[in-house]
Amino acid sequence: MDNIPITDNHIHVDPFNGEGPLKVAQKFARSGGKRMIIPNKPSWTFGEPFNFEKAMEIVLKYVKEINDNSEIQAYAVVGLHPAELSRLVDSGKNLETAGDMIKAGLDYAQKLVMEDKAVAIGEIGRPHYEVSEEEWNLQNEIMFYAMQLASEAGCAVQLHTETSKEEQFKEFSQMANNAGLKEYKVVKHFSGPYTDPKENYGLTPSLISTRDVVSEGIKKSNYFLMETDYLDDLSRPGAVLGPKTVPRRTIEFINKGLISKEDAFIIHSDNIKKVYGIE
Numbered sequence: 001m002d003n004i005p006i007t008d009n010h011i012h013v014d015p016f017n018g019e020g021p022l023k024v025a026q027k028f029a030r031s032g033g034k035r036m037i038i039p040n041k042p043s044w045t046f047g048e049p050f051n052f053e054k055a056m057e058i059v060l061k062y063v064k065e066i067n068d069n070s071e072i073q074a075y076a077v078v079g080l081h082p083a084e085l086s087r088l089v090d091s092g093k094n095l096e097t098a099g100d101m102i103k104a105g106l107d108y109a110q111k112l113v114m115e116d117k118a119v120a121i122g123e124i125g126r127p128h129y130e131v132s133e134e135e136w137n138l139q140n141e142i143m144f145y146a147m148q149l150a151s152e153a154g155c156a157v158q159l160h161t162e163t164s165k166e167e168q169f170k171e172f173s174q175m176a177n178n179a180g181l182k183e184y185k186v187v188k189h190f191s192g193p194y195t196d197p198k199e200n201y202g203l204t205p206s207l208i209s210t211r212d213v214v215s216e217g218i219k220k221s222n223y224f225l226m227e228t229d230y231l232d233d234l235s236r237p238g239a240v241l242g243p244k245t246v247p248r249r250t251i252e253f254i255n256k257g258l259i260s261k262e263d264a265f266i267i268h269s270d271n272i273k274k275v276y277g278i279e
């Protein structure tokens, strides 16, 4: 079991609203985890709405804190959640100005990736809630823009979107194609068990690691990542899976014979390497 670099592909840390980087990393380590891929939280979570550069800078700091003080290897993912655009619009900005601000923020995310400070751009995408048609179109334009930036930088994107099935996977894969980004470099965060290439159109599904989703997913293919989307927000306990879930689930499934050690190794090592280029 020890040689499997168990990785949570989407886990947040938040010292303002939760326990913060070190405590979360220690819990993850104690349950058998080895690597955490950490997207920054939105700007309002630290009380400075639209301070996008700071939102990205602080996650770099948390990652360093974890790498310097624990046995966990942490990696940052930087970008702007689609709700940042919605909030800009709600604050009275017109769509054009709001869109330009988001694109400038994404340029900064690309810069951090190119400086090897982060491994991917995300979470980017479009809202899981209802918005105006104009905003929806702009969200799509921005998602495409982020894919183009990722293509230039040679990195992956982590997508936050509405609940997605084959139809959306197909749409995102066409978008990636048009942006010059390889389909597997598009990671669908919070994915259901769409592990068959006929369902995911070559995108990389990052499975929300409930028992049901992982056991359904592994029946079809071993090409997926595992995540919790842990928020580290004490005001929202149980909103998502806890920080120990990915290691515990992986070990439990191996012990029960629901997943082979070989497949677990592929999921946590080969697949992660393919998407992010990290060993």
Ligand SMILES: [Zn+2]
Residues within 6 Å of the ligand: 010, 012, 039, 123, 229
């Ligand atoms: Zn998230």
